[in-house]
Amino acid sequence: MILYVLRRLAAGLVLAVLVTMITFALLSTSFDDVASSIVGSGATPDLVQDQKAQLGLHRPLFAQYLDWLSHAVRGDLGLSYFTSEPVRSAIAARLGVTLSIVLAALLVTVVISVVLGVLAATRGGAVDRIAQGVSMLGYLVPNLLIAIALVYVLAIELRWFPATGYTPLSENPARWVSTITIPVVALMMSGVASLTSQIRGAMIGELRKDYVRTLRTRGIPTRSIVLRHALRGAAGPALTVLSLEFIQMLGGALIIEQVFALPGFGQYAFNASLQGDIPIIMSISLFGVLLVVGVNLVVDLVNGWLNPKARILS
Amino acid sequence: MTELTTEPGSAVPVRRSPLRKLLKDPQAVISASLLLAVILLGLLSPLFTDHGPNDASLDAVNADAGTHGYLLGGDESGRDIFARLLASIDTSVVSALIGTSIALAIGVTFGLVGGYFGRRVRGVTEWVFSLVMTFPGLLLLIVLLPVTDGDYRATMLIFGVLLSPGIYRLVRNLVLGVKNELYVDAARVSGLPDRRILRRHVLSVVRGPVIIATAFLAGSSIAVQSGLAFLGVGSSSVPSFGAMISEGFANLYEEPLQFLWPSLMLGIITATLVLLGNSLRDVLEGGRPKPSRISAPERRPITPSSETSVSAPGLLTVEDLAIAYPTPSGELTEVVSGVTLSLEAGQTLGLVGESGSGKTQTAFAVLGVLPSEAVVTRGSIRLDGRELLGLSEGQLRGVRGTSIAYVPQEPMSNLDPDFTVGAQLVEGLRAATPMPRRQAREHVLALLDRVGIPDPERTFTSYPHQISGGMAQRVLIAGAVASRPALLIADEPTTALDVTVQAEILDLLRDLQKELNMAVLLVTHNFGVVADICDRVAVMQQGRIVETGDVLDLFTTPRHAYTRMLLDSLLDEHALRTDRPAANTLKTDTLKTDTLEKEAR
Secondary structure, eight states, rough: OOOHHHHHHHHHHHHHHHHHHHHHHGGGGHHHHHHHHHHTTTTTHHHHHHHHHHHHTTHHHHHHHHHHHHHHHTTTTOOTTTTOBBBBOOOOOHHEEEHHHHHHHHHHHHHHEEEHHHHHHHHHHHHHHHHHHHHHHHHHHHHHHHHHHHHHIIIISSSOOOOOOOOOTTHHHHHHHHHHHHHHHHHHHHHHHHHHHHHHHHHHHTTTHHHHHHHHHTOOOHHHIIIIIIIIHHHHHHHHHHHHHHHHHHHHHHHHHHHHHHHHHHHHHHHHHHOOHHHHHHHHHHHHHHHHHHHHHHHHHHHHHHHHHHHHHO | OOOHHTTTTTTOOOOOHHHHHHHHHHHHHHHHHHHHHHHHHHTTTTOOOOOOOTOOOOOGOOOOOOOBTBOOOOOOTTTBBHHHHHHHHHHHHHHHHHHHHHHHHHHHHHHHHHHHHHHHHHHHHHHHHHHHHHHHHHHHHHTTTTHTOOOOHHHHHHHHHHHHHHHHHHHHHHHHHHHHHHHHHHHHHHHHHHHHHHHHHHHHHHHHHHHHHHHHHHHHHHHHHHHHHHHHSTTTTSSOHHHHHHHHHTTTTTTHHHHHHHHHHHHHHHHHHHHHHHHHHHHHOOOOOOOOOOOOOOOOOOOHHHHHOOOOSSSEEEEEEEEEEOOOOOOOOEEEEEEEEETTTTTTEEEEEEETHHHHHHHHHHHHHHTOOOOEEEEEEEEEEEEETTTHHHHHHHHTTEEEEEEEEEGGGGGGGTHHHHHHHHHHHHHSSSSHHHHHHHHHHHHHHTTTTOHHHHHHHOGGSSSOHHHHHHHHHHHHHHOOSSSEESTTTTSSSHHHHHHHHHHHHHHHHHHOOOOEEESSSHHHHHHHOOOOEEEEETEEEEEEHHHHHHHSOOOOHHHHHHHHHHHHHHHHHHHTTTTTOTTOHHHHHHHHHHHHH
């Protein structure tokens, strides 16, 4: 078990190295532009070259990457080209905002999808139509439009929630909840859509399996058959969808943060990318991969716990 | 479970071409024509507008809708909203084209490669695509802004790459499926080069799902492009819904309509793409599965005749039972029509017939576990004088386990793969006979020992995939007899097992029957099994009982032609099995092929 986790973590680290390496290679095509925008107006080719030399961008690409990597491993993510602010502390401060909306959205997505999917698969009729309607809505309407519609109705018209801004959880839990409510709802819609229909489909398939009939003939209550047995069988594929949803949400959070003016990871990444702030961009991609690796590991562990066959295979 | 799907008498549905079906589907027609209209509007925009999308005029700043030459008015910078809206359609179309074509080109190519070539090549492609999949798409697009310089076409190029893993997996799985199928066929036919067949088959298999996926890919390309433009990525001279929404959003209080138009248009485009995709899926792949409730079978108002009939003595009496399934057109087709059976305590009744004759359906009806679509149209099922038809699932639960129990055909699929053997047996035992967990555990261990499992402790903690088919069947028998039922219904309990194990399982059933004085209803197609274990036998054909009698009488003097045919086939079956491969299924005689198929499994 521990060996398995270690092996997965090692694979994750290899992935992180690869992705950052590729990112760096792609970014290298823009080094001239970055340097010239730091120099500002009146940049001459000579000044740009000087600036590149000063930032160390003139060295061989691989040497630069190794240099970045060796610092990153020691926790030194460098300074911002433009503000000279240390990248590590800046990211640490913003990661909390992004994670609180993404994880909250993920949690709510799971709860709603499981309830709706299971009810739709077992009750049919009106509940099933509602579940399919919700899925449809989530697929049909882009996240962005949902976010704006929610802001318009809930924040501007009804004034139930603040339209923008963020209060940290540690400062005021109640305000934290109210500032992240609309972003979370907007973020989770497409996740709820795909996860609900996934769980519905998997539950229908599971409930048609032979073992369900055999369990019934033993006099086992329907509730146990549905929630203990069938749901467990349906959970594997749903978890895979969930981990993909997490990746989606991490991306979706960028737009949502912009709409709601949340001081998160996404906004930071966005501004850095517009400016070409290489150290920040590299750190962002590193954190992005590490988050995904972490969530996938958790998903795999949960899956192994639920599904004994996956345990053997891994 | 072949009996569930074969409905005797139901006609083969008429095949219609997918395009024809699509044209009959209002959702497909409406969404496709709406989409087409929008695209045409975008392509022909110069015909509809007087201004270019970037022409600014001071007169037109926040102009009202309908102002001369400005159909939807002007925006904050004095540009024609209508012209920008139509130009944004073009941007979306280009985005969708770039995103989907890149995703399809990469995904389909490597999907074919990964599916067709051996394990090693697949390993590499697999790894590369899971690498791509790990990356949060939007984040990467933003991270690479310095590289793409905000040009939406370059961005969509990268997004196409990010979308490709989905297509890759889809195509790879389809190709693998075809390949495996062909290998099975090739083994049968032997000697045909499968490369050529594969090429031909793959195309027809891959086409449908890829068309469906394309609609969704186009939708997400457009959504992402708009999202990025909303954030302010890209040149402001490229009109885009995202940019228009963002500008309108900022201007929401003064001119709410400026925000409405682009949102509406973006909503229409993505919605029509998704709806079209769903219609395509329904047409090309068949409808989505319908939920099935876990409940006692639906029962039509009972015909008075069966109420008045004198109930025969005996443990189980089935009278005039009829079961029907709705056809796609809504009518009911009977699969069991008027079955009458009776079984006394301690007796064994064989229910014999070919598959599709309704014997399994009859057994399920007694257990109350018919599929939810099934309707019991008439008849009565009494256990110890108590009518079972019409009982709710909850009431039936009290009967199951203690009074009736069930041993299925396929041992493996009838155990929940996610629970240990012990946990399943303990749960079943405690559901039927409430007792402390520890006592239940002791009881189950003793039962496992009784049914001939060599190491009960180990089997108790094993998962179903860790034990053999024969062991699994013993486990299921243990589960069935755990609460000492009065009636055991065994549905082809030996069919799925090795020949060597079959006899042992029959011996076990016989011994347990004597020990517990159970009545056994044994569903089988095999007269050998009947001769071995049954006292009486009922022969079923096409949903009816054609002959009932003592085993000896029936074997020596079969009265019905069908019984004689079945008895003859018993000899045929053995003759065939020795000199022909099991997979050889010649359609000479439905009965023979049926038994062969069952043996082959």
